[in-house]
Amino acid sequence: MSNANKLESPLNYFHGAFNKSSAPDSLFNDQIDCDLVIKEAPLSAHLNLRGDAGDSQFCAAVTEVLDLVLPLQPGTYQRNSNTSIYWLGPSEWLIVEEGGDAAAIEGALRKSLSGHISIVDVSGGQTCINLRGVAVATLLKKSSIYDFEGWDSAKPNSGLVVQTTFAKASAVVSNRSDGSYDLVIRRSFADYLAQWLLDAGGEFGCRIEQG
Numbered sequence: 742m743s744n745a746n747k748l749e750s751p752l753n754y755f756h757g758a759f760n761k762s763s764a765p766d767s768l769f770n771d772q773i774d775c776d777l778v779i780k781e782a783p784l785s786a787h788l789n790l791r792g793d794a795g796d797s798q799f800c801a802a803v804t805e806v807l808d809l810v811l812p813l814q815p816g817t818y819q820r821n822s823n824t825s826i827y828w829l830g831p832s833e834w835l836i837v838e839e840g841g842d843a844a845a846i847e848g849a850l851r852k853s854l855s856g857h858i859s860i861v862d863v864s865g866g867q868t869c870i871n872l873r874g875v876a877v878a879t880l881l882k883k884s885s886i887y888d889f890e891g892w893d894s895a896k897p898n899s900g901l902v903v904q905t906t907f908a909k910a911s912a913v914v915s916n917r918s919d920g921s922y923d924l925v926i927r928r929s930f931a932d933y934l935a936q937w938l939l940d941a942g943g944e945f946g947c948r949i950e951q952g
Contacts, residue, residue: 751868751931752781752949760939761946776876776945779938780952782869786841787925790826790834790850791859802853806846807836818902818915825923827902827913835913837869837925839952866928871952872938873921876945881922883941884908892916908937 761775792799794813803811809819809826811834818827823839838846843864850860872880881889887905895901895916902915910933913925926934939947 748784750781750784750951751928752870752935755932755935755939755949756781756951758935758939758949759947760943762943774946775874775948777872777874777880777938777942777947779935779942779947779949780871780873781949782871782952783840785864785869786836786838786843786846787862787864787867787869788836788843788847788850789829789859789861789863790836791832792854793856794832796856799854799856799858802855803850806849806853812899816901816903818900820898820900825915827915827925829904829913835925839869867925868928868931869923869925871917871921871923873919874945876942876947877920877922879945880938880942884937885914887914889914889916892922893920894918908934908941910934 794800800811807824807826809821809824812819812826812828815828818825823841825837827835827837829835836846843862847860847862878893885905885907887903892901895918897918900916900918902913904911904913907914907924910926910930915923917923935949939949
């Protein structure tokens with residue numbers, strides 16, 4: 742495949758970027774411990790799904806296709822392997838499958854679902870990053886007006902999710918059982934957020950990696 746046709750992730754040119762405000766210039770990046778690591782997920786399938794949460798057939802069909810129970814409680818999500826379903830509203834969800842084929846997932850859902858539904862492929866406009874490290878809680882306080890108090894503990898394959906302002910942009914933020922956080926952000930804000938995170942995390946030591 743030629744370079745002209747090679748797909749690049751939104752943060753491709755930031756992979757390996759490093760900042761630590763107190764680090765001597767003579768040290769190499771990989772010689773310095775980082776308290777904040779940002780990893781961008783591989784190019785993934787992002788689908789916005791709308792339907793009737795009160796329709797048991799609709800819920801069962803989504804579960805059959807994705808092997809995940811549709812989250813019905815506000816501010817919750819379900820995860821299985823590389824696939825997550827985030828609750829966005831009473832009749833709206835975001836499906837993210839890391840490295841997934843959006844067209845295949847959409848086709849399977851349309852084949853199984855009936856009635857008044859909407860499935861929109863938003864893969865080209867979004868990317869997913871993971872924040873981990875001992876400085877994550879402090880960074881979240883810097884980044885958002887939302888209070889993430891108590892979010893440091895999540896059940897395996899399920900947890901909390903919120904749509905909020907993040908560094909003057911917008912993000913879908915969720916927690917993981919390992920203490921890290923996933924952010925789904927718009928592609929158009931990716932460069933801005935990468936630079937902002939490197940700056941905000943400079944006091945701890947911050948590195949951006951490819952997932």
